[in-house]
Amino acid sequence: MSHHCDFRFYGELNDFLRPPLRRRTVVHAFDGTPSVKDRIESFGVPHTEVDLILVDGGAVGFEHRLRGGERVAVYPTFQRLDGLPRLRSTPPDRFVLDVHLGALARYLRLLGFDCAYANDATDDALVEMSRTEHRTLLSRDVGLLRRAAVVHGGFVHETDPRRQVREVLDRFHLQEHTAPLTRCTRCNGRLADATPARGDVPESVLGEHIRFRRCLSCGRFYWPGGHVRRLRGRLAEVGVRI
Template sequence: MNGPEIQISFAPGLGLFVSPERRAGRTTVTTDGASSLGHVVESLGVPLTEAGRLLVDGLPVDTSHVPASGETVVVEGVGRPQQVPGAPLRFLLDVHLGTLARRLRLLGVDAAYESADIGDPALAALSAREQRVMLSRDRGLLRRRELWAGAYIYSDRPDEQLRDVLERFAPPLAPWTRCTACNGDLSDADKDAVRERLEQGTEKTYDVFAECVECGRVYWRGAHHSRLEEIVSDAVREFGGATTG
């Protein structure tokens, strides 16, 4: 870039994305005089999914604003809870976030998940087609223009990932209502109707079952239920919802 100079600073939470010299406060950026502020922000490393208000000389502007010489720009972080306009809130997760997808589904959150690496263009197109918020740790994917909406997952620990998504988007929770395998809805199942799909020990030990209306998977409160109940209880206690299941 070789043109007007602006002064720019980033919210502390965005320091992860920018070079070390831009984390401490206001720095100088030379623009080309034609690119939008959104382009400038992304060129400095911050996906627009993670940028909140853009302030120029103290006033909010759109990402399409073309910076002029001498302007002072402040890039804020995304406000929480974040409002996503349009479609009912639902998510799309990339191949690296399988555990997070299963935990969101456990809480009744609509979370589509691609278990195969179908590539960034296909993921972005799916996000747009189904109007889903793309969740990813891939900064390049989150910069794709065709995304419906997106969010960077800051942690690599599933517990922290789940808390971050629930805090950021505040999705309504309805635990035990979705299939953790395929994201389909669960319905109560009569034991006689699913008996042929149960192992002998399960048939003798349990009487309450649910079945996925999409893939037919059968659920019951098995030995793993206590750990799942802990995840659900912690989420409901912190973010609201019902624990019945």
């Protein structure tokens, strides 16, 4: 037997909808008594992007069953409504990124965030790492974020890597949690003060007697230089300071 209910999506959730369905109340037909999560994702909206669902004015979880006649309001993660429960716990500030977000991974590591990334990782591997290592999965693949096993995730709307950094910091409220130049941008290992031997760094740099750091995982050396100033300038253009 077919039923109907009214759906309204708010904020950036409209980006996932077909244009005729955006920013308006939509009459939605369905059979049986599906979960509200199932119906939300039938619109193309990944569950990872949803922070609050109101059915007839009351907050419900993803497992809530629809029976027809309800008014459903769906809010994105950046919405904060006092006194109403969120659908999941606070997402971890440890990340795993899909294969298309390599530049974002390097920038986030530069800011000190623990970011797992491999340019040959499969979708199954990304989902498993997100689940077992308690990492937030960042992706521009809607289908990947709709997988039921993904608890914490985020769709990255921006395409420019620097603006992606700004988006991630804003969405997960990380502006006060950066620790610049404490992680290796190549392998994600932690950096520690170290004294290089000859051959570890260019002779011209070694003679300057500046502070060096070395990755505890891959052994790569880091030191202050023009590349750091350039990175600071590029990120400052989008309001990110290191």
